[in-house]
Amino acid sequence: MLEALTDALLLALDPSVLMFVALGILLGITLGAIPGLSGDMAIALLLPTVFYLEPASALGLLVGIYKGGMFGGSISGITFGVPGTPGAAATTIDGYQAKLKGKPNRALHTALYSSVAGDSSSDLILIFIALPLAAVALKFGPVEFFALYAFSLLLISALTRGQLAKGVAACALGILLSMIGRDPIGGSLRMTFGIPELAGGLSLIPVLVGIFAVSELIVQVSKAWAAKSRAIVEDAKEKSKMFSDYDAAADKLPFRDFLKLWKATAIGTGTGTLIGALPGAGSSLAAFISYGLAQRFSRNGEEFGKGSMEGVASAEAGNSATSGSTLIPLFAFGIPGSATAALFGAAFILMGMTPGPNMVRDHSDVIYALFIILIYANLVNLLMGKVLLPYYSKMSMVQPRILLPIVFCLAIFGTYAAGNSLIDVWVLLGAGLLGVVLRLYGFPLAPLILGFIVGPGAERALRQSLLIGGEWSYLFSSPIAIGFYTTALGLILVFTLLLRNKA
Amino acid sequence: MSSILRNPLRYQDFYVGAVMIAIAAAGLLDITYGNWRTGQTMGPQAFPQVAYIAIMMAGGLVAANACIGKHDARQEDMLSVLVTAVVMVSGGVLLFLLAGRLGFTVALALALVVGSSLLTREPLRHWKTTILLPIVAAVIMYVLFVQLIRIPLPGGLLF
Numbered sequence: 059m060l061e062a063l064t065d066a067l068l069l070a071l072d073p074s075v076l077m078f079v080a081l082g083i084l085l086g087i088t089l090g091a092i093p094g095l096s097g098d099m100a101i102a103l104l105l106p107t108v109f110y111l112e113p114a115s116a117l118g119l120l121v122g123i124y125k126g127g128m129f130g131g132s133i134s135g136i137t138f139g140v141p142g143t144p145g146a147a148a149t150t151i152d153g154y155q156a157k158l159k160g161k162p163n164r165a166l167h168t169a170l171y172s173s174v175a176g177d178s179s180s181d182l183i184l185i186f187i188a189l190p191l192a193a194v195a196l197k198f199g200p201v202e203f204f205a206l207y208a209f210s211l212l213l214i215s216a217l218t219r220g221q222l223a224k225g226v227a228a229c230a231l232g233i234l235l236s237m238i239g240r241d242p243i244g245g246s247l248r249m250t251f252g253i254p255e256l257a258g259g260l261s262l263i264p265v266l267v268g269i270f271a272v273s274e275l276i277v278q279v280s281k282a283w284a285a286k287s288r289a290i291v292e293d294a295k296e297k298s299k300m301f302s303d304y305d306a307a308a309d310k311l312p313f314r315d316f317l318k319l320w321k322a323t324a325i326g327t328g329t330g331t332l333i334g335a336l337p338g339a340g341s342s343l344a345a346f347i348s349y350g351l352a353q354r355f356s357r358n359g360e361e362f363g364k365g366s367m368e369g370v371a372s373a374e375a376g377n378s379a380t381s382g383s384t385l386i387p388l389f390a391f392g393i394p395g396s397a398t399a400a401l402f403g404a405a406f407i408l409m410g411m412t413p414g415p416n417m418v419r420d421h422s423d424v425i426y427a428l429f430i431i432l433i434y435a436n437l438v439n440l441l442m443g444k445v446l447l448p449y450y451s452k453m454s455m456v457q458p459r460i461l462l463p464i465v466f467c468l469a470i471f472g473t474y475a476a477g478n479s480l481i482d483v484w485v486l487l488g489a490g491l492l493g494v495v496l497r498l499y500g501f502p503l504a505p506l507i508l509g510f511i512v513g514p515g516a517e518r519a520l521r522q523s524l525l526i527g528g529e530w531s532y533l534f535s536s537p538i539a540i541g542f543y544t545t546a547l548g549l550i551l552v553f554t555l556l557l558r559n560k561a
Numbered sequence: 562m563s564s565i566l567r568n569p570l571r572y573q574d575f576y577v578g579a580v581m582i583a584i585a586a587a588g589l590l591d592i593t594y595g596n597w598r599t600g601q602t603m604g605p606q607a608f609p610q611v612a613y614i615a616i617m618m619a620g621g622l623v624a625a626n627a628c629i630g631k632h633d634a635r636q637e638d639m640l641s642v643l644v645t646a647v648v649m650v651s652g653g654v655l656l657f658l659l660a661g662r663l664g665f666t667v668a669l670a671l672a673l674v675v676g677s678s679l680l681t682r683e684p685l686r687h688w689k690t691t692i693l694l695p696i697v698a699a700v701i702m703y704v705l706f707v708q709l710i711r712i713p714l715p716g717g718l719l720f
Contacts, residue, residue: 221623221626221631221633222622223618223619223620223622223623223626224619224623224633226615226618226619227581227615227616227619227620227623229615230611230612230613230615230616230619231612231616233608233609233612234588234609234612234613234616237608237609237612241605243605244604244605246597246605248597248605248606248609249609272649275649276642276645276646276649277642277645279645279649279680280638280641280642280644280645280646281638282680283641283645283679283680284638284641462676462680463672463673463675463676463677463680463695464673464695464698464702466649466653466676467656467669467672467673467702468702470653470656470657471660471665471669471702471706474657475706483653483657486653487650487653487654490646490649490650491646491650494642494643494646495643498636498639498642498643499573499574499577499633500574500633513608516608517608520603520607520608521603521607521608524603525603
């Protein structure tokens with residue numbers, strides 16, 4: 059243990075790792091601040107680099123992007139009223155009102171501090187909960203694992219935004235895509251359509267990058283293409299005017315003023331951490347529930363929606379507090395609970411590590427290094443934010459139309475480089491087209507990704523269970539499995555009622 | 562049912578559901594009559610079968626929801642997004658094939674110049690953003706990926 063910790067410290071505190079964390083935070087904030095681009099997209103695009111970097115450097119880069127992207131989404135929300143990411147939508151409600159009242163700097167600093175507070179607490183919960191849970195998971199058999207897979211698939215299909223039926227269908231489609239290739243138990247070929255290159259199955263990178271990044275790029279390019287010249291020029295002028303009229307010296311947030319927002323931040327942190335650990339719930343839901351709870355327990359509840367700093371703090375803490383806890387199911391059980399966790403899971407697989415309870419035991423140095431990076435990346439985020447916050451706002455002025463062709467080319471060449479395989483490029487473009495069609499018809503993408511990643515494990519667990527037990531009723535022979543099924547149904551019921559009340 | 566036929570666009574989700582059912586039915590037929598080794602109860606066909614059945618049931622639910630008025634709003638820019646998708650995917654194929662002949666950096670610079678020229682508008686269109694920036698970006702990507710991280714990318718006549 060002590061030896062692993064020492065190795066981890068040496069890995070995590072290497073200057074090159076620190077540099078990649080800072081680079082990741084800058085990249086994440088830049089992409090998060092530009093509406094339409096996101097930290098998840100950046101993580102997907104940079105997955106191929108995982109092959110070529112040291113594990114700690116690669117994880118530092120991805121963690122930096124993730125944390126930067128989380129906070130970056132609130133920058134354009136507060137500055138221009140357009141949330142850069144869905145998770146920042148709740149922050150925008152009061153953040154933009156505060157900006158209209160001449161307090162953008164206070165709102166941005168509140169968002170930065172509460173984001174770092176929520177994120178750090180969530181990371182600590184991850185570290186202290188994931189390891190004991192992983193030890194419990196080592197005692198699970200195939201029946202319990204299948205129940206756990208079913209629990210995650212059910213929750214993510216039901217709780218992701220949009221119609222439940224479309225979530226289920228997206229999840230099933232992801233499972234089908236993961237079935238292409240050789241059957242893991244019998245070895246026969248399935249759904250390869252006579253293409254020999256598909257015998258090994260679809261690779262993770264082209265599917266993830268295509269579904270997440272290429273489909274979003276296509277939608278953004280379509281918008282950029284359709285935008286009228288006059289509207290673009292007026293938008294650019296309006297944004298520039300916002301900065302020229304602004305007096306930064308009169309708008310500051312001393313840290314002691316932020317401390318007065320402890321209650322709202324604590325509510326956001328607690329709620330975000332709890333909701334983030336549930337598969338499928340997501341940062342957007344966490345931010346809105348945190349905002350609602352903070353308003354209910356605030357003495358100045360009537361100020362919410364009118365530029366309240368408590369509103370900004372609760373929503374942003376709720377949004378960021380999902381960042382650590384969303385990785386708990388991945389570390390403890392090998393099941394990604396969100397799209398971001400799925401991307402991290404893919405990164406681990408590319409590094410030769412299998413997410414799950416054995417990962418901590420088999421690669422303790424890298425995992426402990428990741429924990430250390432998660433903690434100090436928050437400090438780097440805070441320090442960089444303090445110094446660069448005035449410039450961050452201007453990042454949201456970058457016209458995405460200049461970046462779009464670069465990102466598209468990066469997706470194609472990055473995917474090719476990851477496997478040196480031409481079929482991966484076709485899969486990437488095909489997955490991009492599929493992603494576009496699904497977006498247009500209102501299908502959520504996160505269940506598809508989860509189905510794709512979890513599908514083979516779930517199939518293996520189910521077939522092993524039935525080989526041992528011989529009949530379907532064997533799936534309900536374990537109290538733990540029954541607990542997972544009933545908890546999933548209970549949670550779906552609770553969240554459905556909660557969301558209906560909110561609507 | 563007659564109102565659906567009179568005003569089909571209003572009930573887009575009805576057709577989405579129907580397509581889902583058709584895809585799932587085709588998959589199930591393939592499992593039954595196709596080249597699958599379906600001898601065992603829990604053979605290689607079982608999990609895909611469950612997935613197809615889930616898609617079929619979900620499709621039925623989506624179509625039924627549309628009939629009772631619960632459906633997603635139709636995206637107004639659907640056609641332009643689909644056209645963009647086809648153009649970009651074709652462009653991606655062309656770019657990749659060009660990279661095999663001209664090399665990564667030259668093909669990339671060309672693609673970025675074309676992309677930036679198409680996506681910027683007067684008076685924001687300027688040689689700095691349509692020519693200089695793409696070339697600089699291509700060089701940076703070459704240095705970053707090929708020289709520093711040493712990712713093997715297609716080489717050509719020049720690089």
